Amino acid sequence: MVTISKNRQTEPIKNLPDGPKTPRLIQTIRGVLQPLKYLEKSSKEYGDFYTVKFAGFPTQVVISNPQAIQEIFTADSKTFYAGKGNQFLHPLLGEHSLTLHDGNYHQQQRKLLLPSFHGERMKAYGNTICQITEQVINQWKLGEVFSARQAMQEISLKVILRTIFGLDEGERYDQLRQLMGELIDTIGSPLKSSFILLPILQKDLGNWSPWGKFLRQKQQINELLNAEIRERKAANDFSGEDILTLMMLAKDEAGQPMSEAELRDELMTLLFAGHETTATALAWALYWIHSLPEVKEKLLKELNSLGENPDLMAITKLPYFNAVCCETLRIYPVVLFTFTRIVQTPIRIMDYEFQPGTLLSPCIYLVHHREDLYPQSKQFKPERFLDRQFSPYEFFPFGGGNRRCIGMAFAMFEMKLVLATILQRTELKLAENRPVLPARRGITMAPVGGVKIVATK
Ligand code: HEM
Known part of the structure; x- marks a missing residue:
């Protein structure tokens, strides 16, 4: 740690905060296997800023102070790189994915993708979402235990495939659905997902090795996506309302459309970012709603107040419904951290002046469990979101600033x-009467055991 000058309050400005002194390997094992416990212990010991060291990764600063988060999210976009910190996603998403880039390319790709997620477009997806949910519900057998996470994954994968390709049947669609499901399972368990995070484990030892299997699955998915893009181009039919059509029609400021490789990698980015995350959030929501009868009762009362066959947009505006979704994303945020921000030009944040190359990791989980913001933070209380409005630096399950989730x-x-x-x-009712805890699944924090549930009616 270097003390370089005096700040406004004549406190010394620090470059790096203190942090756990255990060897890198031990910190890595704890961080991978018991992430929440390790985060809570470290923040209790070292406060809102602390430094962690993971094997194979540069030293990074974990930040859980809302003022600091605000300064990071509102800083000029040239202050940080974020794409550079995401290179571990390269094998999964492909070199053209906007998540791996910064500067002009990142901004341009965001601009090309954003119209697909605009409010007006959203309405068009509403009926699709409800229809797919009904199809999946119809497969549930009364009295049979099933995994809520798997069922939600089936729904969210079908939803993203249908909205992206405008299809929900056919050989290519079935293959994609199966391969995406298998890929997510390959990187599913805490141990298996380590190879995504740790380059040292990325050895292709054939189809039976996790990395080898992953590479082959990814190759097959790429081939399917390339084939779809080529067929669309050859047919020259851009009348569809799906996201791929919009992406193929989009042009950058120089009037250039996206290349085939860009289209493929952005499709993969949306498929990956858009289904596992939402499925995890839905599984948690079902868990909380069915473990707390008073929450379910209030939700149903509010929903029923809209009458039979309510307008879809009216559902999305119900205040208690919204509060339940927010509380679900607060208590166990689907991802623990935003993307890492790598300092590009020196930046002063509260007592620190971070130098170029320093890795900053805004921690969603730790902010969402600050007792000064969320008293009794381990309890599921949707009312918090009705009683007060939280700033985008106090509640940010989707990150913020120029990288906020598309x-x-x-x-x-x-x-x-x-x-x-x-x-x-x-x-529905929960099949097991014990608390469900989160564990790492791919890049998300998912409920252990997937939330076992039974349909009773
Ligand atoms: C509950 C569901 C979801 C959660 C919790 C979530 C969370 C996040 C977070 C935390 C980030 C990083 C933001 C930052 O560093 O500031 C992110 C980025 C991103 N998300 Fe999501 N996400 C979800 C669903 C989706 C969906 C449905 C899509 C698209 C179909 C999507 C596409 C993306 C993309 C493309 C980025 C990268 C943005 C960039 O690099 O500029 N996500 N998401």
Whole structure:
């Protein structure tokens, strides 16, 4: 740690905060296997800023102070790189994915993708979401235990495939659905997902090795996506309302359309970012709603107040419904951290002046559990979101600033419509009467055991 000058309050400005002293390997094992416990312990010991060291990664600063988060999210976009910190996603998403880039290319790709997730477009996806949910509900057998996470994954994968390609049947669609499901399972468990995070484990030892299997699955998905793009181009039919059509029609400021490789990698980015995350959030929501009868009762009362066959947009505006979704995303945020921000030009944040190359990791989980913002933070209390409004630096399950999740509105919309359809059409109960805890699954924090549930009506 270097003390370089005096700040406004004549406190020394620090470059790096203190942090755990355990060897890198131990910090890595704890961070991968018991992420929440490790975060809570470290923040209790070191406060709102602390430094962690993971094997194979540069030292990074974990930040859980809302003022600091605000300064990061509102800083000039040239202050940080974020794409550079996401290179571990390269094998999964492909080199052209906007998540791996900064500067002009990132901004341009965001501009090309954003119209697909605009409010007006969203309405068109509403009926699709409800229809797919009904199809999946119809497969549930009374009295049979099933995994809520798997069922929600089936819904969210079908929704994203249908909205992206405008299709829900055919050989290519079935293959994509199966391969995406298998890929997510390959990177599913805490141990298996380590190879995504740790380059040292990325050894292709054939189809039976996790990395080898992953590479082959990814190659097959790429081939399917390339084939779809080529067929669309050859047919020269751009009348569809799906996201791929919009992406193929979009032109950058120089009038250039996206290349085939760009289209493929952005499709993969949306498929990946858009379904596992939403499925996890939905599984958690079902867990909380069915473990707390008073929450379910209030939700149903509010939903029923709209009468039979309510307008879809009216559902999305119900205040208690919204509060339940927000509380679900607060208590166990689907991802623990936003993308890492790598300092590009020196920046002063509160007592620190961070130098170029420093990695900053705004921690969604730790902010969402600050007792000064969320008293009794481990309890599920949707009323918090009715009693006060939280700033985008106090509640940010979708990150913020120039990297804020592109699919935020889509995910909230989907969560509400899927839950409303399930609550209106079925009666479910939890199959097990014990608390469900989160564990790492791919890049998300998912419920252990997937939330076992039974349909009773
Ligand atoms: C509950 C569901 C979801 C959660 C919790 C979530 C969360 C996040 C977070 C935390 C980030 C990083 C933001 C930052 O670093 O500031 C992100 C980025 C992103 N998300 Fe989501 N997401 C969800 C659903 C979706 C959906 C449905 C899509 C698209 C279909 C999507 C597409 C993306 C993309 C493309 C980025 C990268 C943005 C960029 O690099 O500029 N996400 N998401």
